[in-house]
Amino acid sequence: MSAVPLRRGRRAVMVSMVCAGTMVATLGLTGCGGGDAPPDPDQGTNGVGKLSATEIQNKTRLAAERAAAVRLSGTVRVKGQGYRLDMRLSDRGGTGSVRSKGGTIRLLRIGEKLYLKADSSFWTHGTKGSETTPEKAASDRAAAEKLDGKYVKVPAGDPSYQQLSGFADMDLLLDGLITLHGTLEKGERGAAGGVKTIRLTGDRGAGGTLDVSLEGTPYPLRLVRAGGAGTISLSDWNRDVPLKEPASSEVVDYGRALPAS
Incomplete structure (x- = not known):
């Protein structure tokens, strides 16, 4: 051989x-x-990064609509007025705080019932600068002290009801907040709250940007609103929101129109 x-x-x-x-x-x-071969950027994700911008938007909207609860925190501007929110919302109502130039208020909405709690400065700021007598000013301060730290049930007919209840309405807030304006495009991958995301932009960012989760359900996680109208973080999706009506001893009647917030 x-x-x-x-x-x-x-x-x-x-x-x-x-x-x-x-x-x-x-x-x-x-x-x-x-x-x-180069690594697949979508390996180990929920796969929405492979979709078109419109498909991603549809999926994240559907996920938000089906969710039972969410926490919204950050800043918004509405009709020129700035607010800082920290609200926990569910399909049954919501609770949390809203801060504006008039002070910080706590809101509690259960169904159609809306309660407001604030310190005495909130109840008196609406009368500052207005024509008043020393006697009336003293009366206003005394009434405000009684309201300090107490819940006030906001009447449905009060001018402030619609505005304030909107901050504690999950469907209304989400519908208004996660909307991008202009031509929709898919942007870069990033992260929000330690979670991998894919970014959607409206008019290349001028119409707002939205970070959508690439992990698990494609929930919206961070929104930068168009025109500098605020930045909102969305977290605690589907986490239970305890809602309990305040005891009668904790509720007082304001007896007149609430101050503009």
């Missing part, structure tokens, strides 16, 4: 070993028959 084929076989094995060693030494660089 000839030894030539055997030597050729050994030579082929040695060439293969040298080639493999070269690839390892160069950390996988090509040189012996091609390189590895």
Whole structure:
């Protein structure tokens, strides 16, 4: 039996070993028959990053509509007025705080019932600068002290009811907040609250940006509103929101129109 084929076989094995060693030494660089494929950025995600911008928007809207609860925190501007929100909302109502130039108020909405709690400065700020007598000013301060830290049930007919109840209405807030304006495009991948996201933009950011979760359900996680109208974080999706009506001893009647907030 000839030894030539055997030597050729050994030579082929040695060439293969040298080639493999070269690839390892160069950390996988090509040189012996091609390189590895680039990593898939969507590996281990929910896959929405592969979709078009419109498809992603539809999925995140549907996810938000089906959710039972969410927490919204951040800043918004409505008709020129700035607010800082920290609201926990559910399909049954909501609770949390709203801060504006008039002070900080706590809201509690259960169904159609709306309660407001604020310190005495909130109840008196609406009368500042208005024409009043010393006697009336003293009366207003005394009434405000009685309201300090107490819940006031906001009548449905009060001018402030519609505005204030909107801050504690999950469907209304989400519908208004997660809307982007202009031409919709898919942006870069990033993160919000430590969660991987894909970004949607309206008019390349001028119409707002929305970060959508690439982990689990594609919930909206962060919104930068168009025109500098605020930035909102959306978290605690589907986490239970305890809602309990205040005891009668904690509720007082304001007896007149609430101050403009």
